[in-house]
Amino acid sequence: AQSVAQPEDQVNVAEGNPLTVKCTYSVSGNPYLFWYVQYPNRGLQFLLKYITGDNLVKGSYGFEAEFNKSQTSFHLKKPSALVSDSALYFCAVRGDNYGQNFVFGPGTRLSVLP
Amino acid sequence: NAGVTQTPKFQVLKTGQSMTLQCAQDMNHEYMSWYRQDPGMGLRLIHYSVGAGITDQGEVPNGYNVSRSTTEDFPLRLLSAAPSQTSVYFCASSYSGGTVNFYGYTFGSGTRLTVV
Numbered sequence: 001a002q003s004v005a006q007p008e009d010q011v012n013v014a015e016g017n018p019l020t021v022k023c024t025y026s027v028s029g030n031p032y033l034f035w036y037v038q039y040p041n042r043g044l045q046f047l048l049k050y051i052t053g054d055n056l057v058k059g060s061y062g063f064e065a066e067f068n069k070s071q072t073s074f075h076l077k078k079p080s081a082l083v084s085d086s087a088l089y090f091c092a093v094r095g096d097n098y099g100q101n102f103v104f105g106p107g108t109r110l111s112v113l114p
Numbered sequence: 115n116a117g118v119t120q121t122p123k124f125q126v127l128k129t130g131q132s133m134t135l136q137c138a139q140d141m142n143h144e145y146m147s148w149y150r151q152d153p154g155m156g157l158r159l160i161h162y163s164v165g166a167g168i169t170d171q172g173e174v175p176n177g178y179n180v181s182r183s184t185t186e187d188f189p190l191r192l193l194s195a196a197p198s199q200t201s202v203y204f205c206a207s208s209y210s211g212g213t214v215n216f217y218g219y220t221f222g223s224g225t226r227l228t229v230v
Contacts, residue, residue: 032218042224045221049217049218102159
């Protein structure tokens with residue numbers, strides 16, 4: 001069975017400081033890993049993905065994530081947080097077998113304080 | 115280029131009423147799905163479709179029906195609304211992803227449903 005854990009409900013960080021939002025996963029086969037962001041009263045927007053290749057992937061708005069196969073993790077990072085980064089972040093995973101649906105984590109609310 | 119369009123944006127139903135949430139996409143995506151979002155639970159898959167005429171159940175299908183008569187449309191029907199169905203509903207679509215060019219889902223803006 002596929003599953004995703006986001007161990008922190010809430011992450012608070014000061015503007016200008018680095019941020020990390022954690023994600024660990026369990027999936028059969030090789031993972032397709034995604035991060036989405038949701039702003040208030042909006043749908044989810046794609047941030048970045050890992051399917052194959054370099055373990056460090058770069059995405060929108062200066063975000064990046066590192067795929068760690070041995071730790072089954074895909075943590076989201078940004079070197080310098082902005083107040084406008086405050087939002088709800090979802091990690092999602094599916095296996096590489098066609099037909100498997102994505103499973104989403106419970107979400108982590110990021111608050112960047114000025 | 116509208117992407118994924120959901121209607122209505124807000125709806126209040128009385129217990130026992132039925133209604134249909136509409137979802138349409140103009141990207142010729144084969145895959146479409148419905149999720150519900152509840153606080154602390156992330157997104158849970160209700161139903162999905164891998165192409166016109168093909169639908170299947172997700173994690174929480176009870177109380178909901180779907181059909182896929184065209185590639186573009188994937189309506190979600192609530193047969194007899196219950197307070198437990200109070201939630202935010204998202205429709206999502208994608209190409210059937212099996213390659214490195216898979217970019218995941220495109221989401222609609224959501225329908226906020228309250229059942230009283």
